[in-house]
Amino acid sequence: MRRIRLRAMVGALLLALFALVGAVPGAAAATPAAPGTTLPFEYHADMAVDSVHQRLYIADIVTGSVVVTDFDGRVIRTLTGLPGAADLVLSPDARTLYVALNRGDAIAAVSTTTYRTTARYATGAGTAPLRMALVGGTLWFSYGDQWASNLGSLTLGTRPRVELAHLPEGTWPGPPMLLSAPNAPGLVIAADQHSTAGTVTVYDVTSGTPLVRTTQNNPGGISAVRDLALSPDGRTLFAVSGAPYRHLAFRLSDLSVEHVYPTGTYPVAAAVAPDGTVAAGIDNSYGPDVYLFAPGADEPSQVVDLDPGTALYLRPHGLAWSPDGSRLFALTGQYGVALSLHVIHH
Numbered sequence: 001m002r003r004i005r006l007r008a009m010v011g012a013l014l015l016a017l018f019a020l021v022g023a024v025p026g027a028a029a030a031t032p033a034a035p036g037t038t039l040p041f042e043y044h045a046d047m048a049v050d051s052v053h054q055r056l057y058i059a060d061i062v063t064g065s066v067v068v069t070d071f072d073g074r075v076i077r078t079l080t081g082l083p084g085a086a087d088l089v090l091s092p093d094a095r096t097l098y099v100a101l102n103r104g105d106a107i108a109a110v111s112t113t114t115y116r117t118t119a120r121y122a123t124g125a126g127t128a129p130l131r132m133a134l135v136g137g138t139l140w141f142s143y144g145d146q147w148a149s150n151l152g153s154l155t156l157g158t159r160p161r162v163e164l165a166h167l168p169e170g171t172w173p174g175p176p177m178l179l180s181a182p183n184a185p186g187l188v189i190a191a192d193q194h195s196t197a198g199t200v201t202v203y204d205v206t207s208g209t210p211l212v213r214t215t216q217n218n219p220g221g222i223s224a225v226r227d228l229a230l231s232p233d234g235r236t237l238f239a240v241s242g243a244p245y246r247h248l249a250f251r252l253s254d255l256s257v258e259h260v261y262p263t264g265t266y267p268v269a270a271a272v273a274p275d276g277t278v279a280a281g282i283d284n285s286y287g288p289d290v291y292l293f294a295p296g297a298d299e300p301s302q303v304v305d306l307d308p309g310t311a312l313y314l315r316p317h318g319l320a321w322s323p324d325g326s327r328l329f330a331l332t333g334q335y336g337v338a339l340s341l342h343v344i345h346h
Contacts, residue, residue, distance in 0.1 A: 030288040030305040036332065036340030037073040041065065044315055044331055044339060046087045051323035052094035053112055058331070058341070059085040061102055068115070071327055073343045079115055082108055087132045089139065092182075098139060100129040107132070107139065107154055121154055123162055133180035133188045135205050140188050142175035149175045151190070151203075151210060166210050173197070177225055183234030184252065187213070191225035191239055198223040200239050200255055216255045220248040226316040229270040231295070238270040238278070247280040247291075262298070263291050268316040273325035277301075277346065281314045281330070289314045290330060290344070306332050306342050315339070321346075 041060040048057045055076070058067045066079040066088070084103025091098070096118070099108045105127050109119040123129050127143040129152070134140075139154040143164075149172045155161040174194030180187060186206040192199040198218045203210035222241035229238040236258055237250045247261040247270055261280050269281035276295035282288070286309070291300040306314060311334055318331035328344040 030303040032308045033304050033306045033330075033342050033344055036306070036330075036342040037069065037075065039067055039075065039331075039339040039341055040078055041067070042333060042336065042338055044318070044333075045085065046317065047320045047329065047331070048088035048090045048097060049320050049322055049329070050090055050094050050097075050112060055112070056320070056329055056341075057088055057090075057097055058339075059088050059099065061086045064101075064103065066097075066099060066110075069341060071322060071343070073329075073341045077115055079110065081117070082110075084128070086130050087141075087178075089132045089134045091134075098132060098134070100132050100141060102128050102130055105129070107141065119160075121160055121162060123152060123154070124164060127152070127164070128175075130175035131178040133178035135180050135186060135188060138205070138208075140178060140180070140205060140210075142172070142178055142190070144175060146194075147173055149173070151176075151188075153205075153208075172199075176201075177228055179228040179230065181230045181234060183232060184230060187252075189228060189230075189237065189252075191228055193225055196223040198225060198239075198241060200225065200237075200250075202252060202255070214254055219250055219255045220244070220257045222248065226267070227269045227319075229272050231272050232274055232276055238272065238280075240267045240270045242266040242268070242283070247278070249278075259296055261291070261293050261300075263300075264288070268314055269319040271319040271321050271328065273321045273328075273346065274323065275325050277325065279319050279321065279328050281319050283313045283316075285311045285313045285334070289332070290319070290328070292328075292346070304330075304344060306330055307340065312337070312340065 045061040056069045064083040068077040086102040087100040089098040097110045129141045129143045131142045151166045152164045176190040179189040188203045201215040202213045227240040249259040266283045271279045278293040280291045288303045289306040290304040292302040312332040315331040320329045330342040333339040
């Protein structure tokens with residue numbers, strides 16, 4: 001009996017210690033999240049949120065599929081036949097979902113009403129498009145392998161046109177993560193996902209040719225970037241890296257550090273709500289996963305433990321807000337286990 005009690009006490013102490021990992025001084029106790037919805041795959045590459053149809057799209061590069069859920073997390077449909085579904089971009093009218101086909105050397109256009117592929121734009125043999133950003137009527141995409149990686153463009157419209165190699169060879173050590181937003185018109189933000197250089201570059205693409213507006217290696221000490229997010233006014237960039245153990249906000253104009261949000265080990269995700277609330281996520285198997293901050297705050301207003309008492313962790317690039325800021329979507333998982341989708345009401 002003594003051994004059983006001792007084991008129970010040790011187990012309880014270990015869980016308590018795990019819960020303290022990544023804790024922020026002065027922060028509120030972590031709130032357990034409601035159980036998540038189990039998804040039909042183990043990995044994900046991107047999410048896109050559709051406010052018109054109240055749908056969430058989740059891409060899996062491994063199975064070449066996109067899961068469609070409603071805003072309560074219920075699975076509506078699984079779209080297949082999308083080899084290497086790596087990145088998602090929704091058209092401004094929410095009628096079309098563009099999917100980068102990393103293993104299909106193409107970009108697919110999928111109807112958000114019929115869920116059928118309406119077009120497939122070839123990007124060239126061996127290009128393997130990985131990330132996308134939409135600016136005006138042009139989809140910019142990163143593609144290639146290692147130092148042969150580059151930036152391409154797909155001009156949409158009645159006469160679609162693909163152009164490759166917009167940048168000098170050797171600019172990036174792998175296809176960079178890309179970000180664009182209506183609140184930062186004419187800009188494509190690129191970030192190194194593949195090396196310790198952690199380069200972040202802001203391109204002006206209004207002329208059809210990417211022109212460097214600002215660039216920095218290791219801004220704020222970050223390295224390989226795991227997520228990007230923009231503030232509602234388009235002036236503040238979040239570039240998330242496993243270290244340093246905090247979430248950094250940068251001025252988009254010069255990539256200088258604007259604010260430090262204290263979180264913990266290891267930052268993997270960030271998303272900003274329309275009211276400016278910052279969702280900062282870390283890889284923490286036992287304990288808090290997501291910290292919510294008011295804009296510019298030094299302490300979180302809420303801390304969330306997505307899967308209490310389990311080894312599940314928040315996925316890199318695994319947070320997204322609904323456009324009205326009422327829901328935060330979060331993906332958790334671990335090797336060999338199906339992903340879980342959590343809906344956090346805000």
